[in-house]
Amino acid sequence: MTVAIDRATGKRRGDRAPRPGLGQRLKHSYQKYWYAYAMIAPVVIVLGVLVLYPLVYGLYLTLTDANSLNTARTIGVNHIDATYKFIGLDNYKDILFGPLSYDRFWSHFIWTVAWTALCVALHYTIGLGLALLLNQKLRGRTLYRLLLIVPWAVPTFVTVFGWRIMLSDGGIINSFLHMLHLPQPSWLEDTFWQRFAAIMVNTWCGVPFMMISLLGGLQSIDASLYEAAEMDGASAWQRFRYVTVPGLRSVSSTVVLLGIIWTFNQFAVIFLLFGPTSAPDAQILVTWAYYLGFGQQPRDFAQSASYGILLLAVLIVFTSFYRRWLNRNEQQLAI
Amino acid sequence: MSTTTVETSAAVTDDGPARRPRRIRGREERSLAASLASHGILIAGSVVALFPVGWLVFLSLGPDEDDYLHPGGIWKKMTFDNYSFVLQHTSFFDWLKSSLIVSLGTTVLGVLVAATTGYAVSRMRFPGYRKFMWVLLVTQMFPVAVLMVPMYQILSDLGLIDSYLGLILVYCSTAVPYCAWLLKGYFDTIPFEIDEAGRVDGLSPFGTFARLILPLAKPGLAVAAFYSFITAFGEVAFATTFMLDDQKYTLAVGLQTFISEHDAQRNLMAATAVLIAIPVSVFFYLVQKNLVAGLTAGGTKG
Numbered sequence: 001m002t003v004a005i006d007r008a009t010g011k012r013r014g015d016r017a018p019r020p021g022l023g024q025r026l027k028h029s030y031q032k033y034w035y036a037y038a039m040i041a042p043v044v045i046v047l048g049v050l051v052l053y054p055l056v057y058g059l060y061l062t063l064t065d066a067n068s069l070n071t072a073r074t075i076g077v078n079h080i081d082a083t084y085k086f087i088g089l090d091n092y093k094d095i096l097f098g099p100l101s102y103d104r105f106w107s108h109f110i111w112t113v114a115w116t117a118l119c120v121a122l123h124y125t126i127g128l129g130l131a132l133l134l135n136q137k138l139r140g141r142t143l144y145r146l147l148l149i150v151p152w153a154v155p156t157f158v159t160v161f162g163w164r165i166m167l168s169d170g171g172i173i174n175s176f177l178h179m180l181h182l183p184q185p186s187w188l189e190d191t192f193w194q195r196f197a198a199i200m201v202n203t204w205c206g207v208p209f210m211m212i213s214l215l216g217g218l219q220s221i222d223a224s225l226y227e228a229a230e231m232d233g234a235s236a237w238q239r240f241r242y243v244t245v246p247g248l249r250s251v252s253s254t255v256v257l258l259g260i261i262w263t264f265n266q267f268a269v270i271f272l273l274f275g276p277t278s279a280p281d282a283q284i285l286v287t288w289a290y291y292l293g294f295g296q297q298p299r300d301f302a303q304s305a306s307y308g309i310l311l312l313a314v315l316i317v318f319t320s321f322y323r324r325w326l327n328r329n330e331q332q333l334a335i
Numbered sequence: 336m337s338t339t340t341v342e343t344s345a346a347v348t349d350d351g352p353a354r355r356p357r358r359i360r361g362r363e364e365r366s367l368a369a370s371l372a373s374h375g376i377l378i379a380g381s382v383v384a385l386f387p388v389g390w391l392v393f394l395s396l397g398p399d400e401d402d403y404l405h406p407g408g409i410w411k412k413m414t415f416d417n418y419s420f421v422l423q424h425t426s427f428f429d430w431l432k433s434s435l436i437v438s439l440g441t442t443v444l445g446v447l448v449a450a451t452t453g454y455a456v457s458r459m460r461f462p463g464y465r466k467f468m469w470v471l472l473v474t475q476m477f478p479v480a481v482l483m484v485p486m487y488q489i490l491s492d493l494g495l496i497d498s499y500l501g502l503i504l505v506y507c508s509t510a511v512p513y514c515a516w517l518l519k520g521y522f523d524t525i526p527f528e529i530d531e532a533g534r535v536d537g538l539s540p541f542g543t544f545a546r547l548i549l550p551l552a553k554p555g556l557a558v559a560a561f562y563s564f565i566t567a568f569g570e571v572a573f574a575t576t577f578m579l580d581d582q583k584y585t586l587a588v589g590l591q592t593f594i595s596e597h598d599a600q601r602n603l604m605a606a607t608a609v610l611i612a613i614p615v616s617v618f619f620y621l622v623q624k625n626l627v628a629g630l631t632a633g634g635t636k637g
Binding site: 129 | 452612
């Protein structure tokens, strides 16, 4: 039995001698790799059953007009068979180009992109700033670190309710603004302020992860690089620009990608902050798709699933470009 | 070239006269102002980080549901009544039980299923390796909306809506690939020489994994387990939709029941929130160092 451990030398397929016939190849690869395949089999099976099958089924549903009135269901002892029918790509056509598609899809799409960009930018800048501060020799550093990760330690579904009470009319934030003689927006009712509040709460929730990851990155930068830079007379800004930034690059590219995916898919913050039905304009695509499929009557399963597929497509395209872009810059993604 | 020269000369003219008379500062030493500014920002940051949670704790002590409007009044009538009410007259313990069943189930299943895979993708290169890693990555970015509708249909066909098993299976769809990633990252940090030694001594690849690597990878397994637990514990969307019986709500769903359209029992909600937050955050603080290392250092060349 040959050993397949090759220490991730990056040996690509295809640098072997002339290819034997297909049957031969299958047999060879079975003999050589059967234990690798045996080891990944559990995950392959689980993913096949729990992800691939629902995904295919979901794709099929997007090609139908399924909703809660025509899918198979059981009421009491009566079983009603499904009566939805195949309508091809009409759902996608309707979502992307149909009447009112701007209000139903594109406005949410633009808001989702803005939300993702703003949140991740805020997470990253604030996280980096705090990480830089925590990376100095400072009295009480550990205490600060422990306090600053509170938003991450407490489950989001708990803290969002805290924010909801704070932001409500007459809540502490508006009382505070009143004390300062500032205008008191109705955070949970006006579209603009809803969006503002959503970004604020999500930023609060997401900064600790960025901070801690970037702090880890900062601590792994070799101190002698800073010494050398200082010897060469580099100013604080130059040290940051030419030592810290390149040193953080691999951590940054990973956490930014994770941040983008998580923020794009962020469900709990918006759903819990505004409740399931209010704030239609502050819904990002994920919560909007949820609303279509489960928050309204009749439930529109087909449209909801189509939104889901579109969202996934956006993310996959984005990630592919991101990886390609990283590879071009000779970086590898460390997830 | 030219720009650097310009910059340095500018810097010299700017700082030169001011700095020369002063004592030369060593590395890692800062002026008093810089220290104060650092402390100031960090204190402000800590206050912002702590305040919403602290505010919940404070409100949970007020006996009346509208106390949040007059927080000053709470000082005079502080009481633990909310806590005793939540513990005695709500389904708190049922919710806790559901949350624990579902989260622990997800954790055990996720780690068990993912362990061998993490090892295989860390040590072996097989045809289809890159595609497989890509699949693992892509499954992690599934928005809830993609799987929710079909899962709902499939689970209701199987009669698994409103059952713990159904929810565990749904959570496994994200927990399993994520655990595989995390574990791969951890296995990568275990020297290959150990495998080689095992192979030389005649262990099969499975033997190497089970007898040599697995015992060494306990911290990694713990991180993966903890991470699955936390995600399952805090999941909102699927739990809200798939659990219909209020005895089977998880905590994330149960907490929402305090605020309905007609009635908002904010004091009880705050007390419940605190009851949930305390054990989870204690647990979190105990393992957070490992968690961070596991999340970011799982480097791979996918």
